[in-house]
């Protein structure tokens with residue numbers, strides 16, 4: 522599986538490389554499905570931008586953990 526080095530860093534773990542997610546298509550061939558897997562935390566992201574872009578500050582989140 523190919524690993525791509527980037528100048529970006531994973532927002533989750535700080536890894537600087539990712540892999541294409543490979544899936545078997547209807548004809549049985551293994552092909553990238555257009556998603557990306559971080560080589561560090563193994564999370565899967567729909568886009569490269571989603572991989573490196575920091576999350577918004579959770580200013581608007583309401584906590585449901587307490588109470």
Ligand SMILES: [Zn+2]
Nearest residue numbers: 531534559562
């Ligand atoms: Zn990661």
